[in-house]
Amino acid sequence: MNKIVKGIGVTAIAAVMAGVSFAAHEWYADKPFLFRAYLDRPLIKIAMDQPEMLTSLGVLESVGITGHNAYLDNDSPEQGDKLFAQMASLRDGLSQYDNDSLSESELLSKQVAQYLLDLMSQAEPYRYHTYPVNQLFGIQNGYPTFMQAQHRLQTQEDVEHYLARLDAVQLKFAQTLEGLKLREQKGIIPPRFMIDRVLTEMTEFVAQPIETNILYTNLEQKAAEIEGVSSQQSQAWLADAKSRIQDSVHPAYQSLIDYFTQLAPKAGNDVGYWHLPDGDKAYELALKLFTTTDYSAEQLHQLGLSEVERLQAQMLSIITQQGYSVDAGFETAMAELAADPKHYYPDNDEGRAQILADYQRILDEIDAGLDPVFNVRPQASMEVQRIPEFKEKTSPGAYYQQPSLDGTRPGRFFANLYDIKATPRYSMRTLAYHEGIPGHHFQIAIAMELEGLPFMRRMAPFTAYIEGWALYAEQVAWEAGFQDQPLDNLGRLQAELFRAVRLVVDTGLHAKRWSREQAIDYMAANTGMAKSDVVAEVERYIVMPGQATAYKVGMLKILELRQKAQQALGDKFELTAFHDAVLKNGALPLDILEQVIDDYIAKVQAS
Structure with a gap:
């Protein structure tokens, strides 16, 4: 984290991301005064360990914090262990805040947090029941998509960060490979068609001329639009990018190609979760x-x-x-x-x-x-x-x-x-x-x-x-x-x-x-x-x-709740107000959404 933020105070970064003032007490105390600070703090810490998330959120660049854009996320199994431990600690600490001490909005936040954290606790034993590299998504297509769609290229510093991320991909692929081998040991092996798909995708990705690779063409297009950059500088960046794609990106892809090539004979044609160990429970x-x-x-x-x-x-x-x-x-x-x-x-x-x-x-x-x-x-x-x-x-x-x-x-x-x-x-x-x-x-x-x-x-x-x-x-x-x-x-x-x-x-x-x-x-x-x-x-x-x-x-639940509100409110029902009630609370579990709509109905009836 220190490398990413380059010495900027963590409470200052927290304040930028949360949009509120973060005093030192709120950052370090076992029980912050503000319940919102208690919920925000661990998620901000997680985000600060995930530079790709910081890039995607795009909140730090507005105050000149850009160092995270030179790094990629840590995808190691150990980082996954750390995440589950952080969420377990957050879950255990919810009981510090009595329901009676919370506002209506804070109480809803506590319910949502409890629900989500309970699910994470239940999911931990099945965390490896996934196929993190597959024909639909995974590092092999997620990385170039992220670089093209979310890594901004507006300044010379952005380009330097882009080039650094071309080198960083080798470590990220190695961490992904470590997780794949753990799954193999546990009997979590993808169906054969999936392996064939990703092998084709990755082989074609590295076989194309570097000058047509999206990692190269994206830089070529966007670097030319940076104000004050000469054509000589653009060509120097492109030459550097070509070298890094050849020396870092291609070997990273080859490591996964080699792994899936040897894994393919072990894969079968059963595709449902039922064929995995404890697949029915998962x-x-x-x-x-x-x-x-x-x-x-x-x-x-x-x-x-x-x-x-x-x-x-x-x-x-x-x-x-x-x-x-x-x-x-x-x-x-x-x-x-x-x-x-x-x-x-x-x-x-x-x-x-x-x-x-x-x-x-x-x-x-x-x-x-x-x-x-x-x-x-x-x-x-x-x-x-x-x-x-x-x-x-x-x-x-x-x-x-x-x-x-x-x-x-x-x-x-x-x-x-x-x-x-x-x-x-x-x-x-x-x-x-x-x-x-x-x-x-x-x-x-x-x-x-x-x-x-x-x-x-x-x-x-x-x-x-x-x-x-x-x-x-x-x-x-x-x-x-x-x-x-x-x-x-x-x-x-x-x-x-x-x-x-x-x-x-x-x-x-x-x-x-x-x-x-x-x-x-x-x-x-x-x-x-x-x-x-x-x-x-x-x-x-x-x-x-x-x-x-x-x-x-x-969909059926939202329609059911709309009908419920229409029947309860009659002439007082307004579709715009119903949509406000649904949308102004963020995404919710469906039973908690019903509770929110019930509260909305009661308030309209009492007005």
Whole structure:
């Protein structure tokens, strides 16, 4: 930590990050006077040990603190031990603060902290039941993505830090490799397809000419835009970068290539968590972690089947009205719709550029028209970008990246343009609403901007709430009139159906022992999605057990709570006020969200 902050007082850094004054007592005391300081302090300490997180948050640069940008996170197993110990200590100390001594907001913070820390305690025995290097995410694609999207290159010092991070990658890869070997010893070996995918990805990454590598081209593009830098200086930086990519980055990748090459013969074709040691227990915990409920795999599976039936019936009605035949069933009807070329952009650079422009137009349009349904709005702006081409083949259809805390980096909606058939025009609105406005960008940026709340509340990782809100936001956009064309509404229903199918497939894979091929066949038959998307999605559920179940569970809970508020309040119900109650508390476990809505109902009734 001392290297990273370069001698700047830790209480000063804490004050910058928390936005409050941190006296020495609040930093070092066993029991700080302020409950918020008690919650913020360990998370700030963790952040100060994670320079990549500091870069992503972007709060220290505004006061001239930049040294952390020359380092990468410590990914060693020992660092993981330290993190669990810190969280256990934080959990044990919550009892120092009596509920009666806390304000309403502080009490909610205590409940959220208790919930999250209890989950972490339960998860510790299964911390190695993960695949940290896989075809979807991991250091092999996360590192270059981080360098391209989050490491800023605005000054000469930023460039020096960038170059330092090219060297630092060898240690980070070595630490990741140490964790992979520990998993192998415990019998946590990825399925064979996953190993083949990452080997292809990494081999292609190091085989390309350095001058076309994203780590080189990113510096080439951005260094040329730095004010006052000569072409000679830019060329010197590029020569230095090329040397470091060759001498540090490529050997780091080769170390993982060598490891997975020798691991491949030990891997099999069973893909569900059930085949791992204690995999059934790990999956049960994963469902609890991602849904913040006690739903069993069987309950979620049956919920998914019933939702699939309901949504397909609505979609078939629209398809019939649009003149497509449904006589041969849902899969054939969706295939006929998907085969119609009028629904697609040209399969060239111009077509892909137009997709990005149209996404931005859709977002600008809805952003300008949401006043009737939202009071609270994020201050952070957002933009649309293409998923970097080097990783889009195995990436999901889209994802969102949060803005920096200081507002210098906007929220970003990344769209996958690898397969043009995966972006039919009628699906674009609902995807933009989910990833951008009023979905992830609204919820995540608003949470980050909440004043007076501890970091844990502003950055809480409760997937059922976060993804449930984004799916709910798709419906809100439709209700507000932004999907007035029947096929746009079909796209919305197909997106919701996609999440219902996820309930079936995720539990099928990990609890009912479905094969990868069985899951692909079911999803292709019941969604009408492009085959490339189906394969990428099923393989995502294999590497992230339980995560896919969060979306529908969260959406259905928010809709249930909205109906509850409407019935209780009658004429006093205002949708804008309901959305305030949901959004102004950060992400929450679903039972705590219900408690918040119950309090909102009671206050309106008493007014």
